[in-house]
Amino acid sequence: MDKNAPIGVFDSGVGGLTVVREIMKQLPNERIVYFGDTARVPYGSKSKETVITYARQIVKFLKTKEVKAIVIACNTACALAFDIVKEESDIPVIGVVKPGAKAAAASTKNGKIGIIATEATIRSGIYEEFLSQRNPEVQVHGKACPLFVPLVEEGLLEDSVTVEIAGRYLQSLKEYNIDTLVLGCTHYPLIRDTLQKVAGEGVTLVNPAFETAKSLKEMLEKNGIESDRTETVTDHKFFVSDGAEKFKVFANTILPCDVEQTKDINIEQY
Amino acid sequence: MDKNAPIGVFDSGVGGLTVVREIMKQLPNERIVYFGDTARVPYGSKSKETVITYARQIVKFLKTKEVKAIVIACNTACALAFDIVKEESDIPVIGVVKPGAKAAAASTKNGKIGIIATEATIRSGIYEEFLSQRNPEVQVHGKACPLFVPLVEEGLLEDSVTVEIAGRYLQSLKEYNIDTLVLGCTHYPLIRDTLQKVAGEGVTLVNPAFETAKSLKEMLEKNGIESDRTETVTDHKFFVSDGAEKFKVFANTILPCDVEQTKDINIEQY
Structure with a gap:
């Protein structure tokens, strides 16, 4: 080699x-x-x-x-x-999934982790699988966010529409009181600032990249x-x-x- | 046959x-x-x-x-x-393009026609080409609307976000004072009501379908x-x-x- x-x-x-x-x-x-x-x-x-x-x-x-x-x-x-x-x-x-899951497991303090990703990634349950292998106690909440990719590709990184859509997508995760959020799609780090603002300063964002x-x-x-x-x-x-x-x-x-x-x-x- | x-x-x-x-x-x-x-x-x-x-x-x-x-x-x-x-x-x-262009040419009274479509359709200039063949006097204004397809596929047909995005996309066409708007993508008839509201009642929507x-x-x-x-x-x-x-x-x-x-x-x- x-x-x-x-x-x-x-x-x-x-x-x-x-x-x-x-x-x-x-x-x-x-x-x-x-x-x-x-x-x-x-x-x-x-x-x-x-x-x-x-x-x-x-x-x-x-x-x-x-x-x-x-x-x-x-x-x-x-x-x-x-x-x-x-x-x-x-x-x-x-x-990218295993390293992302590893970092999320290491980051969480209250054991409640949110995953945002595409429909297919969420449906696969892959993050839940890796996370429960590392720590069976952890609670994982996944949310598919199909509009984020087109919004990023349209360049609306900090736009009011992106903030509004992020607010809807993250609502249920906030209700679960997550303290760690995995950016489970490689487009999402590009709207990291918007996601941090909407999720709140108390939530740690994990970038699998x-x-x-x-x-x-x-x-x-x-x-x-x-x-x-x-x-x-x-x-x-x-x-x-x-x-x-x-x-x-x-x-x-x-x-x-x-x-x-x-x-x-x-x-x-x- | x-x-x-x-x-x-x-x-x-x-x-x-x-x-x-x-x-x-x-x-x-x-x-x-x-x-x-x-x-x-x-x-x-x-x-x-x-x-x-x-x-x-x-x-x-x-x-x-x-x-x-x-x-x-x-x-x-x-x-x-x-x-x-x-x-x-x-x-x-x-x-779908030629029939749509034909109907738009027949519909306009002030000779100002708006086309909303995907990036590739707008870039091709195909509607302008067919329209100017039918009537060289007509003025055609095209606008790419890349977020409409994902918004439709997400089911946000009459949602406030779709209204907001439609308002931005149609702004320049309204400034051109168009009286006819071609729905130049087969997804758009599904948000026809929202588009009619945003474009205003005075604008005739043409559905090439x-x-x-x-x-x-x-x-x-x-x-x-x-x-x-x-x-x-x-x-x-x-x-x-x-x-x-x-x-x-x-x-x-x-x-x-x-x-x-x-x-x-x-x-x-x-």
């Missing part, structure tokens, strides 16, 4: 870039190959079978780039396809495959299934490096 | 059912084979190349059902892929392929690329007949 091979990161679209941002911060010497499935976004309303098909195609594509490890930087894909991708893979795979980068570091070390480069990598590669130009503009607003090249590929061929 | 062969209707998802509803009303003796691309919805943010690829796959699938004509019941697919689908097809093809069914009737007659059945058809067929059960529930809320069977198919194979 080439220690300096890239890490493959994928998401249903642009949301996974919040995970890439954390990896770049915490692991500056690693090269990233990113794939965003912008042609078939969103995954959050799709069935398990469909998301598994898509994840398999993407892994097959990333393997052609000779990646040394795979990060599933999409909560929905992780919730629905992690087990299968891991089982079928001969290289290490990590997702941050925790995932930490877990990735541990996993690379455990497998002895961390890069031995000493310089910061800047020539990461980005691939999308549609709209490379639009993706590049968005990526440049949230990543600390210049995304110069992004390529469109036909993912259905894999 | 079998006069009693079915008519193929397709859309990116459930929106095209508003067109199906009109066809069932105006042409009760015709059998419909519907395909909704629920796995890859929405089309409104995708590139022309991708939408053309999807439309070709769908037409190929519908041909396996031996349809006698094709209705592109999706404004985005019609805006981006109509010419190619028509050129490559050996059976008649109609879309209604006009498309009228055009379909004329086209079948012109080609001598209208069905000679005398009974109302009830055994229409519905296919989707994902989530057949969810689709069926939605279809049963808006269609006048019972949708008993809906099948999932793998559209990428076509």
Whole structure:
């Protein structure tokens, strides 16, 4: 295994870039190959079978780039396809859900944790499963928030409409008196300020992107495959299934490096 | 050509059912084979190349059902892929855009027409093109409304948030003093009441679904392929690329007949 091979990161679209941002911060010497499935976004309303098909195609594509490890930087894909991708893979795979659940379990004091995510992630019960494995006493309350992704993509990050919708979505979680809220979709860190305001200052927000980068570091070390480069990598590669130009503009607003090249590929061929 | 062969209707998802509803009303003796691309919805943010690829796959699938004509019941697919689908097809093809534009041109008195639609439809300039062909004097103002589809799918048809967002989207069109507004996306008839309230009673709303069914009737007659059945058809067929059960529930809320069977198919194979 080439220690300096890239890490493959994928998401249903642009949301996974919040995970890439954390990896770049915490692991500056690693090269990233990113794939965003912008042609078939969103995954959050799709069935398990469909998301598994898509994840398999993407892994097959990333393997052609000779990646040394795979990060599933999409909560929905992780919730629905992690087990299968891991089982079928001969290289290490990590997702965003387990690190997020771990951090939430460590953060809560009153044992009441809220999860906000897409319909498919909530329906899967994956966060409840991981959390009860870590601590059977914990109470988990999930809430699907299907309008957050379109609101983020429309750029209404601190808009009154986003505040109103967040108020409705978080109402039941506030009634449960949660003290920890997991941002269970990679788009949500982009409306973190609005969510903190609506949830109240007493609630700790957990961003799985941050925790995932930490877990990735541990996993690379455990497998002895961390890069031995000493310089910061800047020539990461980005691939999308549609709209490379639009993706590049968005990526440049949230990543600390210049995304110069992004390529469109036909993912259905894999 | 079998006069009693079915008519193929397709859309990116459930929106095209508003067109199906009109066809069932105006042409009760015709059998419909519907395909909704629920796995890859929405089309409104995708590139022309991708939408053309999807439309070709769908037409190929519908041909396996031996349809006698094709209705592109999706404004985005019609805006981006109509010419190619028509050129490559050996059976008649109609879309929703031309009938909608025709009705708008007939309706306006002050020559100022507003178009609300997805980003891709607005960017294509297709309504402007058809309208200026009919009447070069007409002024057309387009506005992309990307949040309407998720708001409709969330069921917020007359909600205060939908009213607020509609107020923002329609603001510039109101300033242009339009007297006619085209609902250029098949989801929008479902928020017709909210749009009428926000646009004001003096603005005529044009629903291309209604006009498309009228055009379909004329086209079948012109080609001598209208069905000679005398009974109302009830055994229409519905296919989707994902989530057949969810689709069926939605279809049963808006269609006048019972949708008993809906099948999932793998559209990428076509």
